[in-house]
Amino acid sequence: MFDKVLVANRGEIAVRVMRACEELGIGTVAVYSDADKHAGHVRYADEAYNVGPARAADSYLDQEAIIDAAKQADADAIHPGYGFLAENADFAERVQETDGVTWVGPESESMEALGEKTKARKIMQSADVPIVPGTTDPVDDPEEVVEFGEENGFPVAIKAEGGGGGRGMKIVHDPEEAEEQLESAKREGEAYFSNDSVYLERYLENPRHIEVQIIADHHGNVRHLGERDCSLQRRHQKVIEEGPSPALNDALREKIGDAARRGVRESDYYNAGTVEFLVEEDTDREQGELLGEEANFYFLEVNTRIQVEHCVTEEITDIDIVKWQLRVAMDEEITFEQDDVEIEGHAMEFRINAENAADDFAPATGGSLDTYDPPGGIGVRLDDALRQGDDLVTDYDSMIAKLITYGGDREECIERGKRALKDFDIEGIPTVIPFHRLMLTDEKFVTGTHTTKYLDEHLDRTR
Ligand SMILES: Nc1ncc2cc(-c3cccc4ccccc34)c(N3CC[C@@H](N)C3)nc2n1
Numbered sequence: 001m002f003d004k005v006l007v008a009n010r011g012e013i014a015v016r017v018m019r020a021c022e023e024l025g026i027g028t029v030a031v032y033s034d035a036d037k038h039a040g041h042v043r044y045a046d047e048a049y050n051v052g053p054a055r056a057a058d059s060y061l062d063q064e065a066i067i068d069a070a071k072q073a074d075a076d077a078i079h080p081g082y083g084f085l086a087e088n089a090d091f092a093e094r095v096q097e098t099d100g101v102t103w104v105g106p107e108s109e110s111m112e113a114l115g116e117k118t119k120a121r122k123i124m125q126s127a128d129v130p131i132v133p134g135t136t137d138p139v140d141d142p143e144e145v146v147e148f149g150e151e152n153g154f155p156v157a158i159k160a161e162g163g164g165g166g167r168g169m170k171i172v173h174d175p176e177e178a179e180e181q182l183e184s185a186k187r188e189g190e191a192y193f194s195n196d197s198v199y200l201e202r203y204l205e206n207p208r209h210i211e212v213q214i215i216a217d218h219h220g221n222v223r224h225l226g227e228r229d230c231s232l233q234r235r236h237q238k239v240i241e242e243g244p245s246p247a248l249n250d251a252l253r254e255k256i257g258d259a260a261r262r263g264v265r266e267s268d269y270y271n272a273g274t275v276e277f278l279v280e281e282d283t284d285r286e287q288g289e290l291l292g293e294e295a296n297f298y299f300l301e302v303n304t305r306i307q308v309e310h311c312v313t314e315e316i317t318d319i320d321i322v323k324w325q326l327r328v329a330m331d332e333e334i335t336f337e338q339d340d341v342e343i344e345g346h347a348m349e350f351r352i353n354a355e356n357a358a359d360d361f362a363p364a365t366g367g368s369l370d371t372y373d374p375p376g377g378i379g380v381r382l383d384d385a386l387r388q389g390d391d392l393v394t395d396y397d398s399m400i401a402k403l404i405t406y407g408g409d410r411e412e413c414i415e416r417g418k419r420a421l422k423d424f425d426i427e428g429i430p431t432v433i434p435f436h437r438l439m440l441t442d443e444k445f446v447t448g449t450h451t452t453k454y455l456d457e458h459l460d461r462t463r
């Protein structure tokens with residue numbers, strides 16, 4: 001049993017993890033940069049350690065400083081949250097090698113293996129999980145791109161081996177573009193991920209982005225907790241996530257969930273993770289019509305961390321994923337069977353970013369929460385680390401809170417979303433709340449027939 005856990009993160013996810021610790025009777029340790037001296041996660045923790053100046057590289061990404069804080073606090077474990085060092089295999093390894101401090105996450109080896117996209121694709125293939133048609137080895141020669149395109153059809157996606165989250169992906173629409181796009185994909189791979197290896201996939205024109213939540217323990221138990229539909233994206237940033245997907249019927253849902261479980265079991269993975277898929281949309285699908293088990297779905301990548309949108313799954317399964325992360329890290333067995341996992345109702349997560357949607361979502365450059373009056377009531381969950389009067393910290397990402405609404409079905413969930421967003425009163429900084437209110441009246445979104453490209457193609461219309 002852990003006595004104390006250090007959360008190597010900030011903002012809403014740091015408080016979220018600390019709340020799980022509180023419920024398990026575990027002490028909480030916060031780390032903070034100079035910019036976060038008065039931040040909510042510092043207020044919430046039992047104790048807090050400064051790890052450096054505002055720049056993330058000198059604080060939240062400073063592995064030495066964070067491990068030193070864990071030693072000073074005599075913490076038994078480090079939970080990385082998401083972002084920062086959450087998927088840094090070297091850091092996971094360093095924590096694992098630090099006596100008396102446990103890493104709350106997967107083995108650094110499986111993080112490494114699944115982080116290398118071609119290796120992950122090979123593992124999935126051997127587990128009979130369909131992968132996007134493409135190569136499972138890196139390519140170097142533009143000729144290979146042209147041949148692949150001629151055989152499988154253009155456009156072709158060139159992806160960085162160490163990429164993910166939309167960064168490091170180039171699209172080749174015809175043979176003439178092959179050489180230039182290959183070079184730029186390799187350059188970007190080197191620049192962003194210090195890895196210039198790239199591989200090919202057929203580019204799917206209208207996919208839905210479906211991801212399956214997994215929790216696995218050290219005793220061979222692997223469970224999936226259903227899917228989340230993250231198809232409403234803007235420039236590769238998720239905007240609204242929901243579960244269950246409004247596009248899948250139960251047969252396809254089960255098929256995808258089982259595929260995710262098989263893939264994770266094959267990878268000797270444990271703790272929480274998410275298997276991402278692309279599901280080919282049937283573009284003339286009418287409202288009410290669902291994609292069935294004959295629909296094509298393909299493995300995309302594994303996220304070896306807790307995700308921003310994990311709350312959606314918690315609301316529809318009533319399973320606390322972060323508490324299970326902590327229990328698994330304490331070597332406990334998962335106590336529920338796959339058949340015990342029941343999806344009930346519908347949940348949506350609205351990311352509350354301090355951005356001005358009317359100004360192309362430009363992040364706020366400063367300001368204070370002169371008014372911060374969040375919604376409450378039935379079916380409303382707010383994950384944040386803020387209170388009225390706080391100064392906005394603009395040194396990190398722009399997400400300041402997550403509003404999650406729950407209803408008996410998608411319609412009630414949307415009604416609750418409208419009511420909660422109407423009640424959510426923030427003054428002193430710009431936020432995307434007006435944009436979310438608008439989205440809940442958008443016909444494509446309300447009928448659940450939007451795909452991942454919808455916003456990028458139609459955003460001016462919804463402004
Ligand atoms: N072969 C193939 N075809 C279509 C794809 C579509 C996406 C994608 C996924 C989610 C949102 C998108 C928005 C605009 C463009 C692409 C996407 C995609 N992503 C985007 C982020 C990263 N997770 C991988 N990979 C794709 N790969």
Ligand SMILES: [Ca+2]
Pocket residue numbers: 164165276301302303
């Ligand atoms: Ca990803």
